Amino acid sequence: MTRSRRRTVLLPRDLGLIALFAALIATLGFVAVPVAGMAVPIVLQNLGVFLAGAILGARRGTLAIVTFLVLVAAGLPLLSGGRGGIGVFMTPSLGYLLGWVAGAFVIGFLTERIGAGKRYFPKVLAAVMLGGVLVIDLLGALVSPLFTGLDLGVTLIGSAVFLPGDILKAVLAALVAAAVHRAYPVPPVGI
Ligand code: BTN
Secondary structure, eight states: OOGOOOBOOOOOHHHHHHHHHHHHHHGGOEEEOOOOOSSSEEEEEHHHHHHHHIIIOHHHHHHHHHHHHHHTTTOOBTTTTTTTTTGGSSSSSSHHHHHHHHHHHHOOOOOOOOSSSTTTHHHHHHIIIIIIIIIIHHHHHHHHHHHHHHOOOHHHHHHGHHHHHHHHHHHHHHHHHHHHHHSSSSOOOOO
16 A cells, blocks of 8 residues: 555545444444453453454544544443443543544554555554554553552553453454455555
8 A cells, every 4th residue: 555545535435434333333332241350341342443443544443433432422322331421431441442542543554554465464463463452451551540549550460351352352353354455455545
């Protein structure tokens, strides 16, 4: 994907893709597994965030997450467990939700710069691991103590409980994104 070929205008098709991935993230909200001692549940919605970044790229992927979060803030019960409203941003989940925006951007930014060719899957996986697992889980764990009052070190260690599931979701997202890009190269859009 050469930079000079990037267009900057969003076409109706881009808006459709953004809406589609926002809807996908909402649909994945049916899974929320509370973890003893943790203020934030294990969810599937971050898989949708990984897919949005890796398949749509930085700009459209980030817009899909922002669209989803605006709908949540407006009161739609789209967050896992049927939660919504501005109040969900005043909880230990805040850092993770902000992380979804940053994570989708980082995943998309990196994925867009992976040239087609050999070792495509491991490169996409590395992008998802960095943006999806490291950025989101770190930001989430850093912000969470502001609401729980817990020690940061304890929170960081506790949030390791998310890692096995998040790594599994990253592998799945990278497999799907690599297959989608091979079968149907999504034209890039400039940031
Ligand atoms: C919420 O629904 O209140 C917040 C969702 C954030 C959950 C985070 S995303 C990264 C990490 N992995 C999980 O499975 N859960 C947390």
